[in-house]
Amino acid sequence: MKIVVCVKQVPDTTEVKLDPKTNTLIRDGVPSIINPDDKAGIEAALELKERLNDGSTVTIVSMGPPQADVALREALAMGADEAYLLSDRKFGGSDTYATSTIVAAGVAKIGYDIVITGRQAIDGDTAQVGPQIAEHLGIPQVSYAEDIQIEGKTVVVKRKYEDREHVLELPIPCLITALAELASPRYMSVRGVMDAYRVKQVKILTFEDLKDMFNPDYIGLQGSPTNVFKSFPKQAKGKGEYYPDLSADEAVNTIVAKLEEKHII
Amino acid sequence: MDFALSKEHVLLQELYRKFAENEVKPLAQEIDEEEKFPKEIVDKLGKYGMLGIAFPTEYGGQGADYLAYIMCVEQLAKFCGTTATIVAAHSSLCVYPIFAFGTEEQKRKYLPDLTSGRKLGGFALTEPGAGTDSSMQQTKAVKDGDNYILNGTKCFITNGGEADVYIVATMTDKSKGNHGITSFIVEKGTPGFSFGKHEKKMGIRGSATCDLVFENAVIPAKNMIGQEGQGFKIMMQTLDAGRISMAALAMGLGEGAFDITVKYVKERKQFGRSIASFQNTQFELADIKTKLDAAQLICYRAACEKDAGRPFSMYAAQAKYLCASTASDVTRRCLQLFGGYGYMREYDIERMMRDAKITEIYEGTNEVQKIVIANHLKIK
Numbered sequence: 048m049k050i051v052v053c054v055k056q057v058p059d060t061t062e063v064k065l066d067p068k069t070n071t072l073i074r075d076g077v078p079s080i081i082n083p084d085d086k087a088g089i090e091a092a093l094e095l096k097e098r099l100n101d102g103s104t105v106t107i108v109s110m111g112p113p114q115a116d117v118a119l120r121e122a123l124a125m126g127a128d129e130a131y132l133l134s135d136r137k138f139g140g141s142d143t144y145a146t147s148t149i150v151a152a153g154v155a156k157i158g159y160d161i162v163i164t165g166r167q168a169i170d171g172d173t174a175q176v177g178p179q180i181a182e183h184l185g186i187p188q189v190s191y192a193e194d195i196q197i198e199g200k201t202v203v204v205k206r207k208y209e210d211r212e213h214v215l216e217l218p219i220p221c222l223i224t225a226l227a228e229l230a231s232p233r234y235m236s237v238r239g240v241m242d243a244y245r246v247k248q249v250k251i252l253t254f255e256d257l258k259d260m261f262n263p264d265y266i267g268l269q270g271s272p273t274n275v276f277k278s279f280p281k282q283a284k285g286k287g288e289y290y291p292d293l294s295a296d297e298a299v300n301t302i303v304a305k306l307e308e309k310h311i312i
Numbered sequence: 313m314d315f316a317l318s319k320e321h322v323l324l325q326e327l328y329r330k331f332a333e334n335e336v337k338p339l340a341q342e343i344d345e346e347e348k349f350p351k352e353i354v355d356k357l358g359k360y361g362m363l364g365i366a367f368p369t370e371y372g373g374q375g376a377d378y379l380a381y382i383m384c385v386e387q388l389a390k391f392c393g394t395t396a397t398i399v400a401a402h403s404s405l406c407v408y409p410i411f412a413f414g415t416e417e418q419k420r421k422y423l424p425d426l427t428s429g430r431k432l433g434g435f436a437l438t439e440p441g442a443g444t445d446s447s448m449q450q451t452k453a454v455k456d457g458d459n460y461i462l463n464g465t466k467c468f469i470t471n472g473g474e475a476d477v478y479i480v481a482t483m484t485d486k487s488k489g490n491h492g493i494t495s496f497i498v499e500k501g502t503p504g505f506s507f508g509k510h511e512k513k514m515g516i517r518g519s520a521t522c523d524l525v526f527e528n529a530v531i532p533a534k535n536m537i538g539q540e541g542q543g544f545k546i547m548m549q550t551l552d553a554g555r556i557s558m559a560a561l562a563m564g565l566g567e568g569a570f571d572i573t574v575k576y577v578k579e580r581k582q583f584g585r586s587i588a589s590f591q592n593t594q595f596e597l598a599d600i601k602t603k604l605d606a607a608q609l610i611c612y613r614a615a616c617e618k619d620a621g622r623p624f625s626m627y628a629a630q631a632k633y634l635c636a637s638t639a640s641d642v643t644r645r646c647l648q649l650f651g652g653y654g655y656m657r658e659y660d661i662e663r664m665m666r667d668a669k670i671t672e673i674y675e676g677t678n679e680v681q682k683i684v685i686a687n688h689l690k691i692k
Contacts, residue, residue: 120323235327237361237374237384244320 048103048197048219050092051159052127053150053180054085056111056118057170065280081118083227084165090230091195092163093126099197104128106157110138110150116249123243124235130247131157135254140268143171147179148270152260153252155184161202162222166191174224181222189215190224315609324380328387331360332395340392343518344663347510349474350518353395358429363402367411372424378553379615382560389564390571393667394518396561401470402426404554405675406433409479410497412553413538413546418497422477434475436466436498436524437547444680446481447490447544451526453482458533460484460496462504462526470674472522473507476500480524481547484540495543497535504529515666552625553618555675559611559631562639562671566604569639569664573597573646580651593649600642607631607638626688633681636671643668 058077066073081089092105107122109115110133119130133153141149154162162184164177174190181188193212194205202217207226217223235243254263264270290301306312317325335356343350357363366381367373374380381403389396407426410418425431442448451464462482469478478498485492498505508523538546574597577588587593611634614627643665647654654661672678686692 117319117323120319121326124323124327234331234360235323237324237327237365237376237380238369239361240320240323240327241375243323 048095048099048101048160049106049158050095050103051106051108051154051157051162052085052088052092052122053154053162053164053177054089054107054109054118054122055082055165055168056080056109056115057082057168060169065278079114079118081121082165082168082170084167084225086165086232087227087229088163088165088225089122089125089127090232091192091225092161093233094230095161095195095197096126106131106159108133108150108153108157110134110141110146110153112139119249120240120243121235123247123249124239125233126239128247130249131252132249133252133257137254137263137267140271141266142271142273142275143173143175143179144273145266145271147176147183148261148265149257150176151180151183152257154180156252156257156260160219161197162186162220163195164222164224166224166226177222177224184220184222186220186222187217188222188224189217192223192225192229194229195223195225321380321383324376325383325387327360328362328384329390331356331362332387332391336388336395337391340394341657341660341663343392343394344515345517345657347512347517349520350392350395350398351474354398354432355429357395357399363399363429363432364407364423364427365403367407367423367427371411371419372427374427377615377619378556379612379619382557382611382615385557386560386564386567389561390568392518393516393561393565393664393670396564397516397519398432398471398474400554400557400561401435402433402475404557405435405470405550406475406477406479408553409435409495409537409546409550410477412549413495413542414497417534418537422497426477431476432471432474434469434471434478435550436469436478436480438466438468440465440467444677446547447493449481449483449493451480451482453484453494453496453531455484455533456530460531460533460536462496462498462529462531464526465508466524467508468511468521468674469524470519470521472520472524473510474520478524479537479547479550480526481543484543488541490544491541493543493547494540495537495546496531497537498529498531502529502531513670515663515668515670551675552628555632555681556611556614556618556624556628558671558675559607559614559628559635562632562635562668563604563607563611565664565668565671566600566607566635566639566642569643569646569661569668570597570600570604572660573600573649576650576653580653587649596645596649600645603638604642607635610634626685629676629681629684629688632671632676633678633685636668636678639668639671640665 056079058074059080064073096103096105105127107127107130167174189204189206191207192204193207196203204215206213361374362384364373365376366378369375385396385400410422426433453460453462480496480498484494504527506525511521577593580587611631614624614631617624617627647661647665650661653659
């Protein structure tokens, strides 16, 4: 079984601040980490590999600048078998659609049985890329996975809702997006770090390597159908109107009148 | 001369730091308050390879270099002097002499369990009458066929009672002085080998420190490390290398103290402003940071010289001397910046100051280090 895990290197948002003038993240000097949901995905993949114990492998894929190499080395040091960095100036400025176009192309080129991505990245918070990759690849997907089991040729996923869970079965190949609660990531081992740099490789795939796998009109800044217009911290809601001393019937009438006034009903 | 760490060392440092912050930091206060040996942490350290970092993979080690090992001790010490001491005593003082001086048979028998953390190691040189004057060994080993019979007492032994394997110095021929000392590998559970009560210490209170008592303990002759009479040389060379890791430990304590002090002075307000805005605070921290960085450089340099296979003994002594003195001084000055809160056990700084003191004493006192350095100067 070839398990492919898509990861993103992100700034550690517990340490990041917003520039009050531009309302964008100040990334300078902020340490980079593997996105927490993705890291749980790596751990889940490693645990699946260990449970299967049949020569199954874990491959890590990431789209990013050359600095993302260290995130991939960390994944290799945790026990992943190989890693690919999709990196090219032409990929820069990609929104979620363009990113998923590129990553799906990379995953298709590498080959896969199960793809695991994180639910969402802590710097973008869209939760779009994982499901988009599944659509590009034309494979079934389940998101918000709290548990993943492989039973023969079926993947059984526990999907988490706010107040309940669903248990779903998927065929292989499929894509699953992981919650941070899915698995508690192991530490790297000392030997793992040595192997990550001395034995294993981070293979770089550029535009040239992938151009036959996607439509170049849909990558990079030019190919992005959306762009970030503005980021801002959520403002506290206004005080609202206060109606004390109403009977139950009067309260209902007031609420209905307000909703009609605002054309909500 | 490139002062930047290699990518491998940077990633290893990240591993150690994350482990220390997540696994060690939350327990550090409890380990100190309750004088509790942190068995769960030791088990986890073994699981991730941190009890056999600088030993070859053929013996179960991780195959990294000495610098990689001392960086681990440094990061652990930032949060807990006890945990760092356990790792350093095990790796430097027990695993190392077996690896460096043992026979192939001894290495294959003991190293895999020690490097994996399945077994913990200790080192027994000190006796009530033999501290810095370590040649005054009273523990006797008398040959008896294929065995040696051990009688005597060792004191202040780190990992005492918790370790499974001990390197023990004994006197086999008193007439030969230093050349009459022989070292043995002694296993816990050997009949006649027992432990005394645990000492109550000023610092590193979770570290198990006790007497080792030998009453006609029978040790197989094949457990001798090196030849009869080579024991003193083996112990001295072991300590020589080990003191770099102790220097790293001291440095880690100083750095940990510095980090929490920087955080505190930014938050604490007096006279309508943070105490970080006062020049005294800034000058103190600037001076402390300079001394810590200098200590780190000398410590890393000693480790790199050892890794390069060049003579490192003087650098090791300089590192131990400078790092220990700096740690003791820095932790005291950091506590002063905390003011009254620094004196309260609820805050970590007083524990760091108590932990730092021992680094000026164990594995060769500051005074011994100065003797070693002076000897290298060849001035007498």
